[in-house]
Amino acid sequence: MKDFLSERARGIAPYTAGEQPADRRYIKLNTNENPYPPSPEAVAALRGFGAETLNRYPQPCSDRLRQVIAQAEGVAPENVFCSNGSDETLFLSFAAFFDRNAPVCYADITYSFYAVYAAFFGIESAVVPLNKDYKIDLAAMANTPCKGYYIANPNAPTGVGIPRAEMEEFIKSVPDRLVIADEAYMDFYGESLSGAVLKYENLLVVKTFSKSYSLAGIRCGYALGSRALIEGLTRVKDCMNSYPVDSVCAAVCAAAVADRAYRDKTARLVCDERERLREELLRLGFTVPQSGANFLFAGKGKIAGGALYARLKEKGVLVRHWDTPALSEFCRITVGTREENDILLKSIKTILG
Numbered sequence: 001m002k003d004f005l006s007e008r009a010r011g012i013a014p015y016t017a018g019e020q021p022a023d024r025r026y027i028k029l030n031t032n033e034n035p036y037p038p039s040p041e042a043v044a045a046l047r048g049f050g051a052e053t054l055n056r057y058p059q060p061c062s063d064r065l066r067q068v069i070a071q072a073e074g075v076a077p078e079n080v081f082c083s084n085g086s087d088e089t090l091f092l093s094f095a096a097f098f099d100r101n102a103p104v105c106y107a108d109i110t111y112s113f114y115a116v117y118a119a120f121f122g123i124e125s126a127v128v129p130l131n132k133d134y135k136i137d138l139a140a141m142a143n144t145p146c147k148g149y150y151i152a153n154p155n156a157p158t159g160v161g162i163p164r165a166e167m168e169e170f171i172k173s174v175p176d177r178l179v180i181a182d183e184a185y186m187d188f189y190g191e192s193l194s195g196a197v198l199k200y201e202n203l204l205v206v207k208t209f210s211k212s213y214s215l216a217g218i219r220c221g222y223a224l225g226s227r228a229l230i231e232g233l234t235r236v237k238d239c240m241n242s243y244p245v246d247s248v249c250a251a252v253c254a255a256a257v258a259d260r261a262y263r264d265k266t267a268r269l270v271c272d273e274r275e276r277l278r279e280e281l282l283r284l285g286f287t288v289p290q291s292g293a294n295f296l297f298a299g300k301g302k303i304a305g306g307a308l309y310a311r312l313k314e315k316g317v318l319v320r321h322w323d324t325p326a327l328s329e330f331c332r333i334t335v336g337t338r339e340e341n342d343i344l345l346k347s348i349k350t351i352l353g
């Protein structure tokens with residue numbers, strides 16, 4: 001076979017998404033989706049969408065959605081950038097703000113897409129270990145030479161969050177470096193920096209509709225930042241795809257934002273279940289860092305992480321496990337509904353004997 005791959009494509013190790021198997025029905029606690037359906041307002045927006053208008057392109061910068069988001073976040077539309085999933089915003093941010101000769105800094109245990117994007121663009125990475133409490137070590141990061149940072153807050157896959165005040169101190173201490181706060185799970189933690197983008201020109205906050213808004217299937221995310229940062233993202237978007245957010249997606253997400261009371265209500269249910277599940281896992285002998293997200297990082301129990309993952313899968317419960325040395329002792333377990341979590345706990349108890 002001829003190999004037509006570019007050197008770039010051949011050289012890269014892509015991100016591996018959580019498995020979506022179809023061999024049977026699983027209790028799916030492996031990709032941090034929300035167990036609840038989207039807001040009824042979002043569902044109604046989809047049902048009522050005028051499909052006959054789909055001959056037209058959507059707004060190139062999703063102006064109406066930006067307006068709705070800006071109002072909800074307390075910023076101006078010029079401070080909002082929308083994309084096809086927040087992964088796309090993250091990808092574009094590497095292109096917009098980093099060069100080959102200036103390293104990007106992130107934690108050793110964090111969202112693994114940062115390393116993939118850095119490698120894709122040939123940007124050097126400065127990787128800083130978590131501290132003993134599985135927390136991102138901001139002090140060590142501040143002392144690491146770099147052009148800027150990616151900080152998942154709360155972090156994945158640990159779930160550990162950083163309070164807003166600590167983040168603000170950090171941002172102020174590195175005024176010449178860009179801080180990208182990936183707040184994919186922030187609605188389960190409540191320490192968002194979104195309003196602070198008006199105060200710090202070195203802060204970009206990235207959010208998604210995939211988790212707290214229960215809209216992983218529609219692919220939408222956004223960034224909040226100074227007008228200059230948003231213009232930077234728009235420049236690279238317009239080198240890649242002029243219309244990343246389709247009109248159906250924009251209408252559904254705008255309705256979801258307007259009904260963010262529903263998002264907050266379901267997030268509270270998830271957080272209550274998270275605390276109950278964590279107590280039970282601690283009682284079963286697992287190490288489980290306090291989580292600010294919709295998942296728990298559980299390990300070092302009476303069973304190895306890989307074995308727990310495999311035995312749970314046999315029983316029809318999917319969790320996430322990685323084989324890398326730093327993570328192999330743990331599983332990442334998405335918080336499900338009360339019923340799902342009960343089945344998970346019962347299965348773990350059976351496995352432990």
Ligand SMILES: *Cc1c(COP(=O)(O)O)cnc(C)c1O
Nearest residue numbers: 085086087111152184208210221
């Ligand atoms: C889920 C997740 C995202 C969001 O991905 P989407 O492309 O918006 O679905 C971003 N960052 C982290 C840390 C995540 O876990």
